Amino acid sequence: MSQPANDPVALEQIAMTLASGAAEVVRTAAASGVEVSTKTTATDLVTQVDKLAERWLADQLATTRPRDGLLAEEGHGMRSSTGVVWVIDPIDGTVNFVLGLPQYAVSVGVEVDGEVVAGAVCNVANGELFHAHAGGGAHLAEQVLTGPRSVPLSGAVVGTGFGYEAGRRARQAGVVAALLPRVGDIRRLGSAALDLCAVAAGRLDAYFESGLNPWDYAAGALIAREAGCVVTGLRGAPIAAPVTVAAGPALAGEFVALLEELDADRVDG
Numbered sequence: 410m411s412q413p414a415n416d417p418v419a420l421e422q423i424a425m426t427l428a429s430g431a432a433e434v435v436r437t438a439a440a441s442g443v444e445v446s447t448k449t450t451a452t453d454l455v456t457q458v459d460k461l462a463e464r465w466l467a468d469q470l471a472t473t474r475p476r477d478g479l480l481a482e483e484g485h486g487m488r489s490s491t492g493v494v495w496v497i498d499p500i501d502g503t504v505n506f507v508l509g510l511p512q513y514a515v516s517v518g519v520e521v522d523g524e525v526v527a528g529a530v531c532n533v534a535n536g537e538l539f540h541a542h543a544g545g546g547a548h549l550a551e552q553v554l555t556g557p558r559s560v561p562l563s564g565a566v567v568g569t570g571f572g573y574e575a576g577r578r579a580r581q582a583g584v585v586a587a588l589l590p591r592v593g594d595i596r597r598l599g600s601a602a603l604d605l606c607a608v609a610a611g612r613l614d615a616y617f618e619s620g621l622n623p624w625d626y627a628a629g630a631l632i633a634r635e636a637g638c639v640v641t642g643l644r645g646a647p648i649a650a651p652v653t654v655a656a657g658p659a660l661a662g663e664f665v666a667l668l669e670e671l672d673a674d675r676v677d678g
């Protein structure tokens with residue numbers, strides 16, 4: 410009997426193949442040089458490699474999943490007639506990619522009827538492939554991921570990121586300045602998708618960021634949840650409305666309360 414078109418296990422396998430394949434497209438294209446341009450601000454970069462990888466992903470889906478929808482960072486979009494939507498960032502961490510800092514990824518999330526049920530994140534630089542499907546746990550290759558260590562908030566290493574608009578970054582910096590003496594340390598690694606996978610893998614104790622786009626978090630949030638992490642917004646809001654938080658269950662309540670105390674969800678003026 411063939412698998413249903415929206416079976417999470419099958420969708421996870423496709424997401425893994427797409428993420429790994431697009432990562433190879435990025436590696437190959439980058440070898441020929443990278444042309445950089447800007448989007449919303451001078452720091453919001455995009456390259457022809459982002460666009461090439463997204464075109465490759467769109468072409469793969471047009472061939473293998475022609476009736477599914479597509480939402481991708483660099484503009485490819487398709488309406489779904491199956492209830493399945495692929496939510497894609499061809500290079501998450503574009504600034505790192507341009508600089509050659511090995512922390513950038515292809516992120517492929519899969520929604521069925523509005524809920525993300527499968528996803529894969531491939532670190533282009535080292536080939537690490539994080540993946541999950543709803544109810545199936547989270548994995549790095551074949552390794553089962555179980556989230557962060559047990560650590561008090563005062564010792565927690567917290568990942569975060571910043572937007573591209575200067576005024577917003579100033580307000581975000583104010584939150585981080587107030588947070589830093591209350592936690593163990595801060596890391597700004599430059600890719601939300603890999604930050605969320607780092608929490609899933611226990612490489613970060615927690616993560617928060619305001620203003621993420623669906624393609625930044627779709628796959629990583631599922632992977633973190635399937636690793637047993639709490640992934641939430643602030644004050645009962647859904648994730649990315651505007652803040653996305655990921656932490657182990659023992660730390661999440663205290664961490665969310667601290668972010669609410671510091672008004673981490675009020676940086677948009």
Ligand code: LIP
Pocket residue numbers: 482498500501502503504569570571572573599600601602618625
């Ligand atoms: C990036 C995010 C990161 C954020 C960066 C940037 P992009 O996505 O993944 O968390 O802090 O400013 O938005 O633009 O490289 O795809």
